[in-house]
Amino acid sequence: MDTIKSNFQKIADQARKDGAKVEMLVTGGEALSIGYSKRKLESFESTQTQMAGLRVILGANQGYAYTENLSEESLLRTYGEALNNAKTVQTGETKPVELVKPQAVKAMPELFKPEEIAMEKKLEVARLLEELCLAKDSRVTNVPYSGFNESVVFKRILNSEGLDQEFKQNYYSGYTYPLAKDGENSKMDGEGFFARKFDDINTAEVTGEGVRKALARLGATQLPTGNYAVVIDREQFPTVLQMIHDYFSAKEVHEGKSLFKGKLGQKIASDKFELIDDPFETRGTAVRPFDDEGAPSQKTVLFDKGVLKNYLSNLEYANKMNLPHTAHASRGPASQQAIAPTNMVVATGDKSLQELLAAYDKVIHLAGFEGGLHAGFKQSTGDFSMPASGFLYEKGQNKGPIEQFVMSGNVLELLRDIEAVGRDYNKPGNSFICPDVLIKSLSFAGA
Structure with a gap:
């Protein structure tokens, strides 16, 4: 059952009774962040988020409210807050604000291709982002900042004109910032990566470039x-x-x-x-x-x-x-x-x-x-x-x-x-x- 759609339909029905138009933007996703420091696992965080924002239009006036609770009761209460805000805010404009009507959008299936990657491989990427920097040059004494991230995000928009659009995407990202020292002189620089496929991550290339940049700044x-x-x-x-x-x-x-x-x-x-x-x-x-x-x-x-x-x-x-x-x-x-x-x-x-x-x-x-x-x-x-x-x-x-x-x-x-x-x-x-x-x-x- 599509609870988001059914809950929004109740909001849209109420908006019609109130003489208003309404739009709901829902975003969320999952994220994994892993970081190593001094060759030890320092951080491991997995999060899930979801939030809905309501925009209510009364003629030329607009009101907003949001909630992280997507239950029917919470969404209806949030709609009421947005409606009151629209009644309170007076823009001085006279031309009514319109909502986008349903239209076809370009399919982009390449954005969302989730992969089954073993956790050991993700940990290895995070470890190498520090380890390879330390191994590349004796002047690299520390890697203050490095980390691996995996993200899945989605966005959905519904409105009282009948529009309902959604898309998802997943990707990997990471960074490494080595600190290079030569006598009393020390410099830090770094490199990052962004990949839509796990196999496209090249830790040797990323760390090599990060070390090159840090060393180049010395002197x-x-x-x-x-x-x-x-x-x-x-x-x-x-x-x-x-x-x-x-x-x-x-x-x-x-x-x-x-x-x-x-x-x-x-x-x-x-x-x-x-x-x-x-x-x-x-x-x-x-x-x-x-x-x-x-x-x-x-x-x-x-x-x-x-x-x-x-x-x-x-x-x-x-x-x-x-x-x-x-x-x-x-x-x-x-x-x-x-x-x-x-x-x-x-x-x-x-x-x-x-x-x-x-x-x-x-x-x-x-x-x-x-x-x-x-x-x-x-x-x-x-x-x-x-x-x-x-x-x-x-x-x-x-x-x-x-x-x-x-x-x-x-x-x-x-x-x-x-x-x-x-x-x-x-x-x-x-x-x-x-x-x-x-x-x-x-x-x-x-x-």
């Missing part, structure tokens, strides 16, 4: 202050996309918070910069056949040869702003309706990383943002001033690691100053899928 010097050409590494360019991804939201545009407001159809980036939102890209973690109100997912062109082509919308803002409905509703059961991208994919170019690093006499290979966006990005202006680390190249030759510098600029100017794009993508496991990107000049404050 870092300070960078002289100045303007330099910079290659933002394919694993770091996602931070640039994080700076701009809210600007695509039709809600942010409508509220005057987006620097892309009024720029639709304009060339505001380099013609080398092409960007799409692709919810079907299985290398990405934001893959989905429908959005968080049940609308069928679709690819959306965001930049074409530097021209801003689209904003991202949910049904409410597509109607409110007379925009194409791109199916980018985003929310969790405990949050309100918002708009967000799925997998943002930057088109590759034809250059190798080495060719990009040899483009100028001096080039900074930016290999790490220290502290993320909170360390120095101002969304209202696009200005950033962020601590970073990397390597200095002269005439294509690596002169060694550099650190303790701050890279500054404006993200819109950065997009305009893209000179070339690499031909290889970052590893799977990120919702931002990026190549290496050459920027002709940025300001660096160092020694």
